[in-house]
Each structure stands twice: as C-alpha cells, then as structure tokens.
Amino acid sequence: MDQANKRIFKNTIALYIRQMFVLFISLYTSRVVLDVLGVVDFGIYNVVAGVVGMMAFFNGMMGAATSRFFTFGLGKSNLIYLNKIVGTTFLIYVFFIILVFILAETIGIWFLENKLIIPDDRMSAARIIYQFAIGTFLCSLLSVPFISMITAHESMKVYAYVGILEVVMRLGIVFAVSYISFDKLAAYGGLMMLSSLIILVIYFIYCKKNYEECKLHFYFEKNLFKEILSFSGWSLFGASVGVARGAITNILLNMFFGPVVNAARAVANQISNGVSSFSNSFFTAVRPQIIKNYASDNLNRMTFLMEQSAKGAFFLMLLFALPIILETPYILKLWLKNPPDGAIIFSQLVLIELLIDSINLPIITAANATGKIKLYQSVVGGILLLCAPISYVVLKMGAPAYSVMLVMIGTIIIATIARLYLTTRILDFKPFKFLKEVLPSVIFVTILSAALSYTTQQLLTEGLLRLIAVVFVSSISTITFALFFGVKKEIRFQLLNTIKKRLNFNK
Numbered sequence: 001m002d003q004a005n006k007r008i009f010k011n012t013i014a015l016y017i018r019q020m021f022v023l024f025i026s027l028y029t030s031r032v033v034l035d036v037l038g039v040v041d042f043g044i045y046n047v048v049a050g051v052v053g054m055m056a057f058f059n060g061m062m063g064a065a066t067s068r069f070f071t072f073g074l075g076k077s078n079l080i081y082l083n084k085i086v087g088t089t090f091l092i093y094v095f096f097i098i099l100v101f102i103l104a105e106t107i108g109i110w111f112l113e114n115k116l117i118i119p120d121d122r123m124s125a126a127r128i129i130y131q132f133a134i135g136t137f138l139c140s141l142l143s144v145p146f147i148s149m150i151t152a153h154e155s156m157k158v159y160a161y162v163g164i165l166e167v168v169m170r171l172g173i174v175f176a177v178s179y180i181s182f183d184k185l186a187a188y189g190g191l192m193m194l195s196s197l198i199i200l201v202i203y204f205i206y207c208k209k210n211y212e213e214c215k216l217h218f219y220f221e222k223n224l225f226k227e228i229l230s231f232s233g234w235s236l237f238g239a240s241v242g243v244a245r246g247a248i249t250n251i252l253l254n255m256f257f258g259p260v261v262n263a264a265r266a267v268a269n270q271i272s273n274g275v276s277s278f279s280n281s282f283f284t285a286v287r288p289q290i291i292k293n294y295a296s297d298n299l300n301r302m303t304f305l306m307e308q309s310a311k312g313a314f315f316l317m318l319l320f321a322l323p324i325i326l327e328t329p330y331i332l333k334l335w336l337k338n339p340p341d342g343a344i345i346f347s348q349l350v351l352i353e354l355l356i357d358s359i360n361l362p363i364i365t366a367a368n369a370t371g372k373i374k375l376y377q378s379v380v381g382g383i384l385l386l387c388a389p390i391s392y393v394v395l396k397m398g399a400p401a402y403s404v405m406l407v408m409i410g411t412i413i414i415a416t417i418a419r420l421y422l423t424t425r426i427l428d429f430k431p432f433k434f435l436k437e438v439l440p441s442v443i444f445v446t447i448l449s450a451a452l453s454y455t456t457q458q459l460l461t462e463g464l465l466r467l468i469a470v471v472f473v474s475s476i477s478t479i480t481f482a483l484f485f486g487v488k489k490e491i492r493f494q495l496l497n498t499i500k501k502r503l504n505f506n507k
Helices: 003-076 079-114 120-152 156-178 184-210 222-257 259-295 299-326 328-336 343-358 361-370 374-385 387-396 403-426 431-459 464-486 489-502
Strands: none
Touching (some): 003 259, 222 259, 222 374, 222 403, 259 299, 259 361, 299 464, 328 343, 343 403, 361 403, 374 403, 387 403, 403 431
C-alpha cells in the first residue's frame, strides 16, 4: 500500500477512535440532558438553538471554501500562494462575523419573540439561551479556518484529541447543570458557549505553533479575493440549503405539533449525528487526497478515490445504521427510558436518508475541488430546497409529523441524480462508470446484511440479548460482505496486510 493510502488508513483509525468517544459520550449526554432539563426545556433549547443554527450556512460556506483552498494550495506546493489564501480568508471572516452578529440580533430575535411556540413562563430563559447560542455559534465559526488547516495537513490525530476533549467537557457540563439551583436551561446554554470558546483557543494555539502559513494577517488581491468569495458565495447557497432542511423542518414541526415533537426530532438528530460522524470521519481522511490529486492533475487517482470512498462511506454508515434501524424501539428505551412520542420513526427514517446521501460525499468533494460550482450548487440546492414548501403543504393537508422525513428522502434521491449529471459538466467524470462500480456493491451488501440481521431479530424476543445478537450479526455480515463483495480484490489484500502489520500478526 503506498504512502497516501497508508496515511488515509492511519487517519481513519485516529478519527474512528475519536468518533467512538464522541458517539457514546454524546448519546449518554443526551439522555442526561433530557432528564435534567425535561422534555419541554429540551425541546425549547433545540428549537431556539435551531434559530441560530439557521445561520450555520456561514459555517458550512466558509468550511467548504477554506478546506478547498487550503488543501488546493498544499497540493500545488506553493507557500506564497497558500499565505495569500490564508490572509484573504481571514479578511472574509471578519466581514461574515459582523454580518452574523447583526442578523442574529435583529431578524433572529424577532423570529424568537413572534413565531416560535414557547410557554410564557420559559420565554425569559429562551431569550438568555438565545444569546448564549449566538456566542457558541461565533466561536464555532472562528474555529473553522483552524480546523481546515489541520485537516488540509492531514493531522487527524490532533483533530481527534480535541474532539474527545470537547465531548468530555460537554459531559461535565451536563453533570454540573444537574447540581445548579438556578435556571438549568440558562446555565446549560452558558456553559456550552464556554466550552466552544475553550476549543477555539486550543485550535488557534496549535495551528499558530505548527503551521507556517497560520499568520493572523489580512491580504487583498482582487482576483484571489473574487475567486474565494465567489466559491464561498455558492458554498453559502449550498450550505444554507443543508441547514434550512434541518432548521425549517424543526420550525414547521414546532408550528404544527409543538415542542414535544421537536424533542422527538432532536433525539433522531442525535442518533443521526452520531452515526454519520463515522462515515464522515472516514471521508475526512479521504477528502484532502481527492482535492490534492485534482490540484496535481492526477485525475485517474482522483476518480479511483471517488469510487472507492463512495462505497467505503456507505458501508461504514451501514455498519452502524442497520442494527439501530432494526432495534430502534429497544435502543431508545434503553437509552432514554421514556423517549418522546415519534422518536422511533424519526430515527429510522433519518438513518435511511443518511445511507442514501453518503454516496454523494465524493461527488461533492470532486465538484468543490474544481472550484466551478455555480451551476452545480444552484441546481442541486434548488432541488433540495423543495423539501420546505412540499413539507408545509403535506403537513397542512394533515399528514403525520414523520412525513417531512419522507419528503427529505425523496429530494435527496432526485438531487443525487442531478449531481451525477452536473459533475460531468465541470470534470472529466463518467457517471455510469461510477454507478456501475458503486451501486451493485452497496445494494448486494445491504440486502445480504439486512436479511441475516432481520432473521436473527425474528428468532429472539426483544431485550438486551437480542440487541447484542443483532449488532453482532449485522456487524460481522456487513464487514465480511463489504470486504469480499464490496471492494476491489487488490484493496482487500492491501487492507488486510496493513491490519496484520499494525497488529504484528506478521511476526
């Protein structure tokens, strides 16, 4: 296995260790938060934070831009160009931080006061946590360029360590809030903001000490500024669509059904974030290689990485999603004791959506690598935005709350088809070759793994023993079928040989 593949493997392991901590601590934290805050306050926190979260498109926009340009600069091996990118990026960040603050303190407050359904006796606390949510978001936004530097340099161990520290701090926050005598909801929001500030400082200090290009300076060159801003603008549209799909859905559910359904949706989001993080961790390790190979004009290697990483992302998602989908009722009872009504179906549908969408990750990365994303983002974003008006009409007609998830799944499938076609317009990409390489493998592995896992489930009664059996069978079957039917023969041998060496089995 060449050095690039070995780096991907090592970074994936580091990120997976991170995500194991993040998943289990986050899931436990959510259970404790629900117990400490109660269903209503838990729902209020999520819907209020969701108002600020609607501006997270700035996070996605700048994350996509900085990641692409930092990685592209490293791929070009041009330090002068990279320093210009960093200086220009910091200049753009100043502008967007000011813009976010103005929007949050004007339109955001108006929406909180006039449109959300919040009990009168909790409105005061909602106003307080809204301000803390703004501070948390700004810290998160400021962390983006430093995270982009770390991932562009493929220093995933650092990213893993800081991620573990972050979830441990949040677990500590939950326990601290349980002992606080004053308003727990407001205290929780304040401590969450403090933890985000600490993480920002850690990222800044590390990048400043280790990366020569990390200099807090402003740089303006018209063409470069225009290029980054144009890319950022279209990334803004794409990121805003992604945020809107979640935030507007949350708001629609609040308007039609109230905070209790928001709590059910929040539980599903926690599961979604935990499961998707494993697939995203793998792709975080692959993404820099796709962009760097494009920058160095190694398109054959880039295409190979796209095809294999699409399958890898799906299989890793399936590994965790399949047993959860089958055992959702018992897992939620075990985790939350008394899960909110609707949490089961929301959780199952959101995992199906994630499985379908995981195949898009390499396509999105390749499109971003070219920098030519105007047509791509406008068409795909327009398709994905259709979920908002369609969901409103469906709910207005009296459909159940979970119907919004069916709408989101439908738009994801249509958007995937559009992505495949549009990528051919900006890149030497053969969509049918991609589909021929990816689809048969993922469908075959999914059917075999699901059949064995479902059979195991039906043979046992609900309980901890059945959960363990389903997890074991689904994990073994997914890994086995993915290795023997899902990846190329040479990759399988390289992967197994590397694992043997790492475990010293070759001695």
